[in-house]
Amino acid sequence: MPSSWTVLAVITVLTIYFCKNKRYRWFYIFAKTFRRDFRGFIVYVKTAITARLAKIRNETVVSVFESLVKKHPEKAAFLFEDETWTYAELNKFCNKIARYFRNEGYQKGDCIALMLENRPEYVGIWLGLSKIGVVTALINTNLTNDPLVHSVLAGKCKTIIFGSLYANVVKNVAKDLGFKSFYQFHESTTKEDFEVLPEFIDLRSKLSNISGDILSSRERVLADIQDPLLYIYTSGTTGLPKAAVVTSIRYMFAARGMTFVLRLKSNDVLYTPLPLYHSAGGMLGAGQAVLSGITVALRKKFSASNYWKDCAKYNCTVAQYIGEICRYILVAHNNVEPVKHPVRAILGNGLRPQLWKQFTEKFKIKEVYELYGATEGIANMINLDNQVGAVGFIPWHARWAYPVSLVKCNENTGEPLRDENGHCMECGINEPGLLIGKINQKKSIFAFQGYADQKATEKKILHNVFHDGDSYFNSGDVLVNDEYGYFYFRDRTGDTFRWKGENVSTAEVEAVISNLTQLSDTVVFGVEIPNSEGRAGMAAIVDAHNSLDLHLLSNSIKNNLPSYAVPMFIRVMNSVPLTGTFKLKKIELQADGYDINKVNDKIYFYDTKLKGYAELTKDIYEKIGNGTMNL
Incomplete structure (x- = not known):
């Protein structure tokens, strides 16, 4: 047996060890979390x-x-307006789509763009x-002209395939796209409600003559779980939208993972x-119907006043949001009687800490599942226990199993800082840093499929991060995490900002304004607006010869950019500040913002x-600042 002196020595050593750097808090943190x-x-x-099982079985x-169709054919897959789409009905529609486009000559590996409003047929078309074996590129319905052409051709x-709502938008770019056939799918089945343009194929009418019976083995394609399923577009950190590759395994991982997070049941x-x-x-939303047998209620377009009405109408138990949605709902119900709804949990991202308690208390929401992630990213996480403001968590003792890190970066450029060995440096507790996730192509959870454009894919990868030869996904976002393992979003690096729930590429907006005005020096950036989520767009334009026509610019911008990308502020300058290497000082301009007291x-x-654009007066500036004027 060890002597008492040995026992005392061991206790002393352990005491010193746990007292150093407050390691004794490990026990407290472990108990708390x-x-x-x-x-x-x-x-x-x-x-x-x-x-893993899906990969083994090649599901x-x-x-x-x-x-799921075989399991419960008569169960509701989607609820939409006054319609109920059962699994059997949805599958028949899918079979019609598959059979028709196969007969049209499309085959495995081809890609078809889809531009349609929210409705069950949307899912039915890509499914x-x-x-x-045809990949579907999901096109943002806000896009027009060059950005639309770019997105379609990028995939x-x-x-x-497009809805009648977007027929004229597609007609305007048809020559640039250069397709032999265009497929117009009218949203309504009532003929008097629509007109299919003569140069386009009436897809709904064509499908009425196609059988929805089960596809034969000759008609279908044997797909692999690693095959591309969809292209979902993201602004990224530079340039125009990029087509992120979503494989079957990635779609399944995201959708099924959320089923487990939300603890969803069949009812x-x-x-x-x-x-x-x-x-x-x-x-995350429609995937619950496609993969988990959960009924999903859809709405064409978000409406703050109808949000809870819809939830009550469809008896929804879980609802999705983005930060802006929550603010709009609060405003819409500011002086309204308490609403009744069956929702127990909400899922989304961007719910500001300032609104969190106000929203959950006013509308009696028990669970908030705030998440962080990107379509193509591998550093995704979620908040499971209603921690206000947190976008997710990763326990310190589990970082080896889920290798996500924060590294020191340049606060202006977002570029990671390197030590004398050329390796990145991890951030400490409560120290803001660039979020990165380790890439492991052998594991589906950590595999990075990237984009349709291989060059764009390579730009998102960091090499030799902590060790020579390793690779990490660069999220482009700055986060901070505390001693409990919670992560909190701080800012977005690079040349994008988020406004009205959408990512806006500054490079895209700059290019459009420069082309319209023929003025080369144009800088676009995001500025914070009091009581608003994200950042509003602001453009600083150099107009030394007073040739800028704001009325013409306003109309042209609206015709060439989605509504969320239209700059809310325009600063007209005689010159723009440059660095010693002749780079635009965007950070300096962003710091000035639209503050008329500084500019x-x-x-x-x-x-x-x-x-259109009007001059920003002191009165208007104050109204924007105190929240009495909405932009």
Whole structure:
């Protein structure tokens, strides 16, 4: 037996060890976060096992969906307006799509663009195309002209399916796209409600003559779980939208993982007013119907006043949001009687800490699942225990299993800083840093498929991060995490900002304004607006010869950019500040913002009533600051 002196020595050494740097808090932190970590562990294991089994069995999104059709053909897959789409009905529509486009000559590996409003047929179209191995590029319905052409061609699409709402938008770029055939799918079945343009194929009428019976083995394509399923577009950190590759395994991992997170049961109903061309609505939302047998209620377009009405109408137990949605709902119900709804949990991203308690208390929401992630990213996480403001968590003792890190970076450029060995340096507790995730192509959870453009894919990868030869995904976002393992979003690096729930590429807006004005020196950046989520766009334009026509610029911008990308402020300057290497000082301009007390140049704001730019006066500036004027 050890002597008493040995025991005392061991106790002394352990005491010193745990007292140093307050290591004794490990026990406190472990006790405080045990329930959270255990639940996270269960979700992670279930998701990993599901993904692993799917890979072994080579299950695809299509095969899982068809198994649900056999299991409960008469169960509601989607609820939309006054319609109920059962699994059998949805599958018949999918079969019609698959059979028609196969007969049209489209085959495995081809890509077809889809530009349609939220509705059950949206899912039916891409799901049907996937039965014959065709990849669907989900196009943002806000796009027009050059950005639209770029997105369609970036996916190397061979044609486009679009709703009648966007027929004229597509007609304007038809020559630039150069397709032999264009497919117009009218949203209504009532003929007097629509007109199919003569140069386009009436897809709805064509499908009426196609059988929805089960596809024969000759008609379908044997797909692999690693095959591309969808292209979902993201602004990225530079340039125009990029087509992020979503494989079957990635779609399954995201959708099924959320099923486990939300603890969804067969009698749950999920409500999503989010656009189906984004991963939040298209994967996390609609994916519950496609892969988990959960009924999903859809809305064409978000409406603050109808949000809770829809949830009550469809008896929804879970609802999706983005930060802006929550603010709009609060404003819409500011002086309204308490609303009644069956929602127990909400899922989304961007719910500001200032609104968190106000929203949950006013509308009696028990659970908030705030998440962080990117369509193509591998550093995704979620908040499981209602920690106000947190976008997710990763326990310190589990970083080896889920290798996500924060590294020191240049606060202006977002570029990671390197030590004398050329390696990145990890941040400490409560120190802001660039979020990165380790790439491991052998594991589906950590595999980075990237974009349709290989050059764009390579730009998102960091090499030799902590060791020579390793690779990490660069999220482009600055986060901070505390001693409990919670992560909090701080800012977005690079040349993008988020406004009205959408990512805006500054390079894209700068290019459009420069082309319209023929003025080369144009700088676009995001500025914070009091009581608003994200950052509004602001453009600093050099106009040394007073040739800028704001009225013409306003109309041209609206015709060439989505509404969310139109700059809310214009600063007209005689010259723009440059660095010693002749680079535009965007950070300096962003710091000035639209503060007329700091800026001598004329500043204009976009007046929604006038639908054009008007001079920013002190009175208007104060109204924007105190929240009495909405932009």
